[in-house]
Amino acid sequence: MSGIAETFARTSTAGQNKENNSIALEVRDVVKSFSTDTGTINAVDHVSFSVNHGEFVALVGPSGSGKTTMLSILAALLTPTSGQVLIDGQDMALMNEKRRVQLRREKIGFTFQSNNLIPFLSALENVELMLRLNNLPSQMSGGQQQRVAIARALIHAPTVVLADEPTASLDTERAFQVVQTFAALIHENNRAGIMVTHDLRMCQYVDRVLQMRDGKLVRVYADREEILALARGGDH
Ligand code: ADP
Ligand code: MG
Numbered sequence: 001m002s003g004i005a006e007t008f009a010r011t012s013t014a015g016q017n018k019e020n021n022s023i024a025l026e027v028r029d030v031v032k033s034f035s036t037d038t039g040t041i042n043a044v045d046h047v048s049f050s051v052n053h054g055e056f057v058a059l060v061g062p063s064g065s066g067k068t069t070m071l072s073i074l075a076a077l078l079t080p081t082s083g084q085v086l087i088d089g090q091d092m093a094l095m096n097e098k099r100r101v102q103l104r105r106e107k108i109g110f111t112f113q114s115n116n117l118i119p120f121l122s123a124l125e126n127v128e129l130m131l132r133l134n135n136l137p138s139q140m141s142g143g144q145q146q147r148v149a150i151a152r153a154l155i156h157a158p159t160v161v162l163a164d165e166p167t168a169s170l171d172t173e174r175a176f177q178v179v180q181t182f183a184a185l186i187h188e189n190n191r192a193g194i195m196v197t198h199d200l201r202m203c204q205y206v207d208r209v210l211q212m213r214d215g216k217l218v219r220v221y222a223d224r225e226e227i228l229a230l231a232r233g234g235d236h
Helices: 003-011 067-074 097-107 123-131 142-153 172-189 200-205 224-232
Strands: 023-036 039-052 056-060 082-087 108-111 160-164 192-196 208-213 216-221
Touching: 023 067, 023 192, 039 067, 039 082, 039 192, 039 216, 056 067, 056 172, 056 200, 067 160, 067 192, 097 108, 160 172, 172 192, 172 200, 200 224, 208 224, 216 224
Parallel strands: 056 192, 056 208, 108 160, 160 192
Antiparallel strands: 023 039, 023 082, 208 216
């Protein structure tokens, strides 16, 4: 087992893992609207899906299709305009702010594009996260940094692990390594993983691909052959 896999295994308490195929995360008819100068736009437009424990899912789609907004809602960093998000059966919309923050700490791990400065988190939280690490990220390669960011996202043994473009700044070889590690950690520890990626090649490591366009979930790839064909299609 790699160092990160060990770290991860240590943090997963026996009995805490849910059985495979039980629902970890459920998104029900979620809408997120933003008011802009030119009117209201639905960044997320009536999206529904669920992710099981032990399942790794990719969220793909062109720029502006609503991927980051969706992920931020799943991370309890944004509140949906309507619809529900349930984690381990608990409806986030029914929680007060304090409970939601607690749920985020306990059940959700996330790593964002720029892993040194996780957006939305306060500077203090970032410093705390850094102090948990043995090495300073600046001394590590991009691949190491991103793997540490993922391990960090998993440190509290969360139910749901979210990653927004985890390979954006990596070369091909490192990118494959990072996503492969991510997939292994999700599968071995029965977590629900959701990765936003613009790089379809990374989809070879996931169990399902959710494709968004204009805020809508337009297609789901669940068949292994279809996923591999999509991954072979290239970096678009
Ligand atoms: P993606 O991550 O797929 O590129 P985003 O979720 O970032 O897409 O954005 C989806 C749409 O919502 C885009 O049209 C974007 O301009 C808009 N959007 C996102 N956040 C905001 C915001 N805070 N205010 C207004 N519009 C936003
Ligand atoms: Mg985005």
